Amino acid sequence: MDLVDRYQALYRGALLVAESADDAYRLDALERFLKPWVRGRLDRLRGLLESCDNRRELAEDTRRLASTAAEYSRLRDALFSDVHHTGPEPPWRIVEAEAFAIRAQSGVLLEQPTFVLQRLAAVSDVPGAATWEFTVIGNPSDPGDMGSSFVVMVSTEDHPGGVPVQVAKELESNRSWYQQLEYGFYALGIKPFLPAIYDPDRHRK
Template sequence: MDLAARYQGACDAALFAAECSEDAYRLGELDTVLKPWVRHEIARREDNLSWCDNSSDLALAVGGVADIAPAYARLRRELFSDLHHIGRPEPPWRKVGPTLAVRAPLQVWRRRPQYALRVPEGGIAVAGARTWEFTVFARVAAEPGAGTGVTRTAVAHRVMAFGADSRTGSRDDSRKENIRETTVQVTHELEQQREHYEELTYGFGVLGIRARFAALYDPDAGQGPAASPPG
């Protein structure tokens, strides 16, 4: 078997392992985001042999493929526990990739929304501006007299972000961290949904983005949404 076929076999094995973890840890609505993401990550590595000039390059390319499946399986196990296991801390936002984060609150006692924040395909991505998509997955019980079913809804809000990279910490601090600061514009509809609006701030935060939400202020205290995530 030649090298190209063996490398493709590694990509196929990564996809098979991802499919096994998906069968083991089913995540409902979040799978509409996670399944396409992992397949895209595997597919974009399939051509990495083209830049391999030596054994070190090959090891790097193969390692990139081999790392996907176990990391994806760990993520799915954590999200599954977030959804179903009692006694854990409040589930946090979890970073999936540089432009994707999700949150899966506990669903045992009450129906709580799940969230995804990502950069959509076909969105605006130019210097200083980028389109994000903030999706709220909800389950709504049937109205009295309308049966016992549950309606699943997914509402995607388009979010425009404007900003540039900066660094946190003082000038004398050698442990400065790269933080992207951005000003965010959202729809009026999302701005009125205070719980979801606040979750959006936490989603950006886990991706290392310090978002400025200047449009919404607490009418009682005159302050914007909280800066720290729950838990």
Template structure:
């Protein structure tokens, strides 16, 4: 078997592994984001062999491809346990990739929502702004649940970490959801401020009190 055929076999094995762990550890509504994400990650490696000029390049390409499926399998096992297994700490936000995080709360006693934060633009917008999507899945166990998605705009701000996140009032008023948005950015290692949050430790202050007549 030639090198190209062997690499193609590794590529197909990564896809097959992803399919098997998805069938074994089903994650309801979160799968609408997780399944496309892992397939995009694997697809990015599909033609890596074409860019290999040395044995070291080949080793890096194969290692990168081979690492995706085991990492994805561990993530799904952890999320499945977060949602279904008692006797564990409060489920944390879990980092899927550099710009993607999800949270699957315990579903045993009640049915709290699941959450996801994903950067969509993957490039800097005007003046360095970034566009993110924050999705709340009210029926997190239902794979057909579309969720409610809010756009979160991250604006550079020299006084507050990496910048300030602005969202619509509808999300700000849902304080539990708004709190989870803050935790999501923290899980990704992003030190941001939320425009509607008073946090003096991050240099944020309460909004000015309007003048009275």
């Protein structure tokens, strides 16, 4: 078996790990976010062999492919536990650094929403800004619940005091969701500047 065949076998093994996690830790309304993400990620890593020039790069590429599948499996396990078990309040879980995070709250005692914050791949029409999507899923156990999604514009320029974030008034007026948006950005390593949170008169409205 030559190197190409062995690398493809590794890809198929990584895909098996991801599919096994999908089957073992079913997450209903989150499937439309997680399954496309991991398959896209594995497909991109599958193509790295074409640009691999030496043994060190090969070692790095194979490690990234294997670890992506393993980390995805652990992530699904953690999210499944967040929803179906009791314990400490679940944190925001990082799917992809600086780009994708999920907070799934426990539904054991009462139904609670799940939050998804994801940077979109499409280039923003606004210069100096990136487009994100913030989704609130009211019934995460329902695969058909598409949730409420909001476009979030985030500055890509350097701002030492916090990165300006612009959202729709509907999201800003729902303060519990708005606060979760702030927590999501912090979890991703982004310090956001959300005007309504730092408005000194916000409690008078």
